[in-house]
Amino acid sequence: MSLVIPYAREDAGQPPSLYPDYRSTVLRSPRQPLVHIPPTLTEVTGPAGCWDRLMGDALADLTAQHRAPPQGQRIVVSGRVLDETARPVPDTVIEIWQANAAGRYIHSKDDWDAPLDPNFTGAGRVVTDGEGRYRFVTVRPGAYPWGNHHNAWRPAHIHLSLLGPGFATRLVTQLYFPDDPLIEIDPIANAVPMPYRQRLVVRFDIDTTVPNWALGYLFDIVLRGRQATPMEDDHGH
Amino acid sequence: MATDNRGLDNQSQELFGQTPSQTVGPFFHYGLPWKGGADLVGQSGMGARPDLFPPEHCVLNVAPPHARPEGEVIEITGRVIDGEGQPVPDAMVEIWQANAAGRYASPDDVRSDVPLDPGFIGFGRAATGADGVYRFRTIRPGRVPGAGNVLQAPHIAVSVFGRGLLKRLATRLYFAGGEGNEEDPVLALVPAERRATLLAEPQALGAWRFDIVLQGDGETVFFDL
Numbered sequence: 001m002s003l004v005i006p007y008a009r010e011d012a013g014q015p016p017s018l019y020p021d022y023r024s025t026v027l028r029s030p031r032q033p034l035v036h037i038p039p040t041l042t043e044v045t046g047p048a049g050c051w052d053r054l055m056g057d058a059l060a061d062l063t064a065q066h067r068a069p070p071q072g073q074r075i076v077v078s079g080r081v082l083d084e085t086a087r088p089v090p091d092t093v094i095e096i097w098q099a100n101a102a103g104r105y106i107h108s109k110d111d112w113d114a115p116l117d118p119n120f121t122g123a124g125r126v127v128t129d130g131e132g133r134y135r136f137v138t139v140r141p142g143a144y145p146w147g148n149h150h151n152a153w154r155p156a157h158i159h160l161s162l163l164g165p166g167f168a169t170r171l172v173t174q175l176y177f178p179d180d181p182l183i184e185i186d187p188i189a190n191a192v193p194m195p196y197r198q199r200l201v202v203r204f205d206i207d208t209t210v211p212n213w214a215l216g217y218l219f220d221i222v223l224r225g226r227q228a229t230p231m232e233d234d235h236g237h
Numbered sequence: 238m239a240t241d242n243r244g245l246d247n248q249s250q251e252l253f254g255q256t257p258s259q260t261v262g263p264f265f266h267y268g269l270p271w272k273g274g275a276d277l278v279g280q281s282g283m284g285a286r287p288d289l290f291p292p293e294h295c296v297l298n299v300a301p302p303h304a305r306p307e308g309e310v311i312e313i314t315g316r317v318i319d320g321e322g323q324p325v326p327d328a329m330v331e332i333w334q335a336n337a338a339g340r341y342a343s344p345d346d347v348r349s350d351v352p353l354d355p356g357f358i359g360f361g362r363a364a365t366g367a368d369g370v371y372r373f374r375t376i377r378p379g380r381v382p383g384a385g386n387v388l389q390a391p392h393i394a395v396s397v398f399g400r401g402l403l404k405r406l407a408t409r410l411y412f413a414g415g416e417g418n419e420e421d422p423v424l425a426l427v428p429a430e431r432r433a434t435l436l437a438e439p440q441a442l443g444a445w446r447f448d449i450v451l452q453g454d455g456e457t458v459f460f461d462l
Contacts (some may be wrong), residue, residue, distance in 0.1 A: 002241050005345075005462070009459075009461070009462075010255070011253055011254050011255045013256075013257045013261075013421075014255065014257055014258055014404065015255055015257060015258060015404065016402055016405075017402070017403060019403060022259075022400040022401070022403070023401075024401025025401050025402075025403060026401075027319045027320035027321055027339070027401070027451075027452060028319050028320065028322075028325065028399065028400075028401035028402055028451045028452065029401070029402070029403075029451070029452060029454055030322075030406065030451060030452055030454050030456055030457075030459050031453070031456060032431070032458070032459075034459050034460060034461035035426055035427055035458055035459070035460050035461065035462065036461040037423050037426055037460050037461070038384055038428075039391060039462065040381070040382075040383045040384060040422075041341060041346055041381050041382060041383075042333070042335075042389070042392070042409075043260055043392050043462050045333075045341040045343035045344075045345045045346050045372055046333065046343055046360070046362040047342060047358050047359065048332070048343055048411075049344060050299070050342065050358055053301060053303065053358065054296070054300070054358055054360060054399065055271055055298065055300070056271070056297075056298030056299070056300070056301055057295060057298065064241070065296055066293075083393070084254060084255060086455070087255070087303075092319075095268060095269055096268065097264075097265060097267065097268025097269065098299065100309070105264040105267075105269055106290050106291070106294045107263075107266060107267060107289055107290055108288075108289050108290060108291075109262040109263060109264065109289065109327075109443055111262055118293075119361060120265060121269070121294040121296050122268070123268040123294075123296050123297060124296075125331065135384075138387060142403075146369075159259075159261065159262065159265065159268065161261070161268075161269060163238075163337055163360075165343075165345065166345060167333050167394050167396075167407070168462045169357050169379075170331075170405055170407075171256060171258060171353050171405075172258060172259065172260070172261050172398060172405065173256050173258055173259045174259040174260075175247075178246055183266065187352070188403070189259075190258075190261060191403050192257040195245060196252070196254070197286075198245040198246055198247070198249065198252055199247055199254065199256055199257060200247070200254075200256070200257060200259070201245075201246045201247055202246065202247055203246045203248040218247065218248055219418055220247055220248065221249050221256045222253065222255050222256045223255070223299060224255060226285070
């Protein structure tokens with residue numbers, strides 16, 4: 001017998017799997033209802049605490065991976081990873097990827113006519129400290145056009161991937177920048193209903209800003225939380 | 238407009254709650270699947286797609302060396318398929334599983350009577366190829382307890398990501414003919430006519446096939462966790 005502490009279910013801020021305005025969801029989202037299963041050890045465990053053994057060292061400065069600094073506005077992104085009860089999630093990995101300052105990905109399938117930057121890959125990885133804090137340095141990504149509909153442009157965004165403590169807490173998301181007019185007309189961001197969409201928008205922060213060096217933005221990431229009472233895993237429900 | 242929420246942001250207390258999920262998009266290959274991420278047993282480069290970006294931009298480290306894990310080595314391959322039966326060439330598949338003895342390498346699995354394996358973590362990640370096929374090399378997992386004090390059948394937790402997937406899809410791989418499948422408390426929650434979508438089929442010795450159908454005929458059962 002083992003103790004299984006279940007995680008809270010999705011809250012109202014999560015997008016649906018099918019959101020036809022984002023055309024790629026139409027043929028890739030399940031049509032059958034999801035089957036709810038009670039949590040077992042499988043869902044509440046995860047590879048916590050062994051990121052370096054699994055993936056290797058942290059890469060917290062995306063502007064220092066090549067011979068020279070990349071083009072663009074240098075920024076610091078910092079914040080905490082928390083659970084829904086505002087408890088910090090320590091020692092969890094955040095993987096980061098993004099386009100360059102011109103809005104171009106290093107990826108060979110990105111054929112948009114904007115310049116590549118030989119000094120910018122756009123991939124990084126950080127691990128939260130004991131208080132759930134993280135910080136990385138990068139350049140502000142550019143917006144770019146995509147083929148979803150006529151004159152479609154993605155707002156500037158940074159992709160983030162988190163594992164959290166268990167299989168149930170896995171999260172991939174994107175952060176956006178304040179006052180970007182493209183957010184309101186972006187079907188991927190708009191799949192998240194208001195006001196929850198605003199959870200994806202960073203805040204400019206003068207205290208995170210480094211004098212004479214980089215603008216600072218705050219972004220806290222909230223993972224599904226553990227329910228308060230551990231339940232003994234001795235009956236189905 | 239009755240309420241204008243546009244002034245709010247991530248730091249607003251009244252918005253505190255789960256960070257919404259977003260798609261990985263089509264361009265994650267240089268940022269997520271590291272070389273060796275799909276080989277939970279050895280030291281190969283399985284899992285990455287180095288053909289999709291210039292070599293000087295390969296900043297993800299190769300998986301660090303580790304001892305060879307205990308247990309039966311298996312290979313799992315499968316195709317990710319969309320609602321028109323077409324392969325999905327830009328999907329990412331992750332697995333999480335117990336070791337051969339049935340213990341998770343996680344601080345939340347506190348069963349000290351079941352041994353950990355210093356050579357095995359049990360987490361893997363693979364990008365699909367142009368043909369929609371993913372591939373893992375791993376260890377056949379042991380059984381772990383489930384609800385009702387019943388042992389679960391050997392299984393692997395699977396996550397699917399991709400362009401067009403606003404949220405991670407979660408499923409499980411079981412082994413066709415595996416011990417305990419008939420009594421497994423999670424399989425029992427799946428309508429009988431759909432259970433086969435969760436069964437990997439044996440191929441050659443040690444090789445298993447597990448296709449993932451996102452939509453339509455034979456749609457894989459996905460879970461609400």
